[in-house]
Amino acid sequence: MSSNIDYSIEPEVVEGQPKLNQINEAIAKPLETRPSWKYLVALGISSTMLLIGAVCLGFSFYYGIGLWGNNQPVGWAIPIVNFVFWVGIGHAGTLISAILFLFRQRWRTGISRFAEAMTIFAVITAGLFPLIHTGRPWLAGYLFPLPNQHRLWVNFTSPLIWDVFAVSTYLTVSFVFWYIGLIPDLAMLRDRTKSKIKKTIYSIFSLGWRHSNRHWHHYEMIYLILAGFATPLVLSVHTIVSFDFAVSILPGWHTTIFPPYFVAGAVFSGFAMVQNVLIVVRKIFNLEHIITLDTLEKMNKVMLATGMMVGYAYGMEFFIAWYSGNPLESFVFLNRAFGNYAWAYWIMVSCNVIFTQLFWFKKIRRNIVAMFIIGV
Known part of the structure; x- marks a missing residue:
């Protein structure tokens, strides 16, 4: 039985319709060439902001968290706001990568890797604030449910403990999901690089990927399974974060609308952050043919x-x-x-x-x- 399908034509991977070799060139070029002045400017701005943040944290550790406006009965103030903000920012990556993948939305392919990476860094940043807001982060080991000489034990009825388990699970699944999706790209970089050191590093992290049918079969299966794991996490993590407020008896907080409200707000703010990052990245690395206007729309x-x-x-x-x-x-x-x-x-x-x-x-x-x- 004959077929009218021409298998010699490469499939369209990104909505901008570049071929696979063009996508490989776009991905590998920033790693194989000297950084442009636009990249150096962006790096300088980011490094300056990081330095300012480190100095401010140093002042907080030295003078105490009273600098943030914490007092009685205001016990949280800035740290809990930043925690909720960064956890919310991290939701867009999993939404783009997992939920849109399950719904077979092909326009996600050009932006999913950026969103996944942003998710990981956002959740890591969010995880810092529960430690920082204790005022003595060097004693944070007592927050874990481990036997210790002071006979301290965590309160499992506290929403803050629920946050620890929810965010750590979300970070683990998001990291594995991001890394699994990155394996074919690491293998491509391994095959292109001429540096022995880089080739060794890429070989280790690409896990022997050879672009074979067998590898792609297992890759697609595990990617689908992880997408199924990550999808309910998008809903559950920020629902649990909303319990920090909703399970209290304070007027204005004790309401059942908080879980869906927080999830919608997290997706909303997360998409806005991903889009702003993409606009800058596509300009710095000349990725307009991959991150198209149709995708941004x-x-x-x-x-x-x-x-x-x-x-x-x-x-x-x-x-x-x-x-x-x-x-x-x-x-x-x-x-x-x-x-x-x-x-x-x-x-x-x-x-x-x-x-x-x-x-x-x-x-x-x-x-x-x-x-x-x-x-x-």
Whole structure:
């Protein structure tokens, strides 16, 4: 039986329709050539910000976490806000790589590796804040459920302990998922490099990959299994993070809308961060033919949808406060919208809900400058 399929034609891997050898060249070029001035500028800015962060942490360790505004009864302040922020940023990578993979959304292929890497670094950064906010991170070993000479034991009914297990599981699965997806690329770099040291390193981490049918079969199977593991983690991790607030009895926090609200907000902010990183990376490394405008436009549509979900959650918070008939609950939300910090609340609503409605217009969805500003 004859077939009309021409197997000599390479399949389209990225929506920009470059061939496989063009993709390999684009991936390998930054590692095989001297860094451009644009890369050095970006590295300098990042290094400066890292140095400032290290100095600020040093001051915090020396003078104490009272520098952050912590007092009684305000026990968390900046560290818990940063923890929730960075965990949320890390959700977009797994969403792009796992959920969109399960739904066979091919436009994810050009951006999945960036998103996965950003997820790992974001979750690692988030994991620092529970240690830092103790004020004495060198005693953090007592936070683990291990027998010790002081007979200290963790409180497993505390949401902070749930965070430890949720975030560590999420980091482990995300790292394995990212590494498995990276193996074919490492093998490609191994075959291209002429340096013996680099070839040895790439050979170790590519695990003997030879691009054979057998290897691809096992690769696709384990990638699908890990995508199945990672998908519920996207929902469960930020749900557990929301329990830091929802299981308390404080008015304004003790509400069942927090889990879906936090998940939608995490996907929303995570996509915005991935997009901003992609806009910079595609310009520095000349990847416009791989990270196309069509891909960025689809990301804007996801941000539009999740932004409306977040806006719905904002509105439902006020409705629940009114419907409950609890005067303390009503006071919290009225004070939030019309009290001393009303300016901060309405800036948040404007940035998260109102400005994202501009993505209804195609010209703005495909405008690099506009999407970068809205993403920020």
